Amino acid sequence: MKDDAELESNNMALHSCENANHVLENRKKLAASLHCGLENFVCCANQTHSSNFHRVTLADKGRGADQIDTAIADTDGLYTYEPNLLLCSFTADCVPVIFYNKVNGLVGVIHSGWQGTVKEITLKMFKHLKQAEHCNPSDFHVQIGAALSQEKFEVDEDVYVKFKDLGYADDFMYYNDQTRKYHIDNQLTVKKQCELAGIPSEQITIDRTCTYINQDGFSYREDKQSGRHLSFIMRKGD
Secondary structure, three states: OOOOOOOHHHHHOOOOOOOOOHHHHHHHHHEEEOHHHHHHHEEOOOOOOOOEEEEEEHHOOOOOHHHHHHHOOOOEEEEEEOOOOOEEEEEEOOOOEEEEEOOOOEEEEEEEEHHHOOOOOOHHHHHHHHHHHOOOOOHHHEEEEOOOOOOOOOHHHHHHHHHOOOOOOHHHHEOOOOHHHHHHHHHHHHHHHHHHHOOOOOHHHEEOOOOOOOOOOOOOOOOOOOOEEEEEOOOOOO
16 A cells, blocks of 8 residues: 655655656565565566466566566466566456465455456356366455556446446446436446356455545545556465
8 A cells, every 4th residue: 555654655656657666665664674686576567457377387487577668468367377476457446356275375466357257258257267277266355456446447438338238237337316417336346247256255355445546545536646556466486
């Protein structure tokens, strides 16, 4: 989260910063606290709101760690079995999803803005992990991170229709007669996608902090020049 005591309030994103060296200093501090090096980071490039994901191997070590052009392009989800790689995803209001498999050690991160949610990146990724990686959905534990709240996520009818067409998001939307806007709970929609993939609801936790309302949150909707939070996970090894 934001920390005004740090450079650029602890912004972690090279693609949205005032000074890249400030971001690198913030990342190095985080790396030191996790007892790993900056070279262990593996980052998506500018999140493109896709439904694309990538299996990270040791060959990807360090991609996007200290410069944008080496980051993994056109990808909004990462997963790996490899130990000691810090998988990184950047968000301001979008929904970050962090997960691990308690049986086979697989770990991953997903960036799900509303476009990624209507493209069902989370559901597609867990279906892929079930089919291609032979994971049992009941072995996953999921953390859904801080994001824009339903109160602050107001949209026009075109976006509402996209969520409506999912067929399972009706309970997570309401219409405001005064503003003539629809309000959508992106976090609960993503949670539903996890459940549809077979992950037990009791193994899904949500941080309901609103990135717009809470002063510790970077919010693109509030400030177009905002920094980014870093959501990360690492499978620790020897």
